[in-house]
């Protein structure tokens with residue numbers, strides 16, 4: 001890289017493994033139902049409508065990062081939006097979460113899936129990124145994101161959220177050819193989506209593989225890793241990438257091998273032990289989101305323990321091990337972010 005990184009924002013420096021004046025922080029799901037402003041907006045506007053309005057998505061993204069004092073903003077959107085132009089009938093129902101009304105069950109369903117023209121079919125995501133980048137201060141980088149192929153396939157096949165992932169794993173075990181075809185279609189769409197997001201102003205991109213922890217390391221290696229690797233290899237050079245999954249404690253080495261400059265660590269792992277297994281990577285994580293429900297004092301003590309395990313090393317970004325939960329108190333979030341900054345300032 002020939003970029004002059006001297007005046008780069010702290011979060012970008014940490015993504016590149018460079019020294020930082022303090023530990024940068026952002027939180028997965030930092031914009032969402034735990035914020036009164038978001039709930040008020042959602043009482044008037046549907047979730048999909050909100051995702052498809054660049055003005056409102058910009059407002060939610062910028063205000064949330066500003067309110068909590070995060071070192072980065074993540075674009076307000078959802079991992080499932082890319083499934084609509086592929087031909088999936090997506091609905092966010094109250095109470096049940098996301099529902100795909102025409103799930104993929106047969107190899108003929110895979111054949112029917114369309115390729116995605118991101119600029120034509122998801123213009124609102126790109127416009128939201130452009131507007132958000134303009135509205136943010138330079139010190140606060142903008143993160144773009146996508147679901148990873150396995151997690152998207154899980155939604156497509158299960159038809160929604162799932163406990164045991166029976167349908168997706170049955171499909172994967174039973175028909176390796178149809179599975180590979182599905183993962184190829186998804187990895188193409190994800191690569192195109194992230195590339196377009198980078199062109200529209202995303203300075204870092206994160207891949208969310210939220211459900212991948214239901215696989216064994218050897219199944220991950222066989223059925224998932226090559227497809228994720230193709231995504232990372234297909235992205236423009238020089239833009240930092242974050243690879244996050246939940247339940248990845250058995251397969252961190254494989255996750256690293258699949259790609260990503262920064263590896264997201266979930267809260268089922270001890271940060272120092274996890275980091276020791278993937279030397280050379282930058283890491284992000286991993287306060288238990290539930291710690292934020294236990295009151296300010298408990299949250300600060302537990303955030304302090306995460307910082308101890310991070311050990312003041314370069315290439316560290318403080319985050320939760322998964323997303324902010326709806327009952328979280330915004331004041332606790334702010335206190336934790338201030339605490340991380342104060343404790344780590346050099």
Ligand code: CP3
Nearest residue numbers: 028029030031032047074075076077078079097208210323
């Ligand atoms: O602040 C941010 O992090 C940016 C926005 C964002 C959302 N979803 C907004 C959202 C991001 C990065 C996501 C990613 C996402 N979406 C993931 C991966 C991260 C993770 O949590 O594992 C997944 C699995 C989804 C799919 C999804 N979208 C689910 C399961 C749900 C319903 C459950 C829930 O949390 O309500 C959604 C809806 C959703 N996406 C909401 C938000 C703020 C809540 C919708 C509402 O307002 O009712």
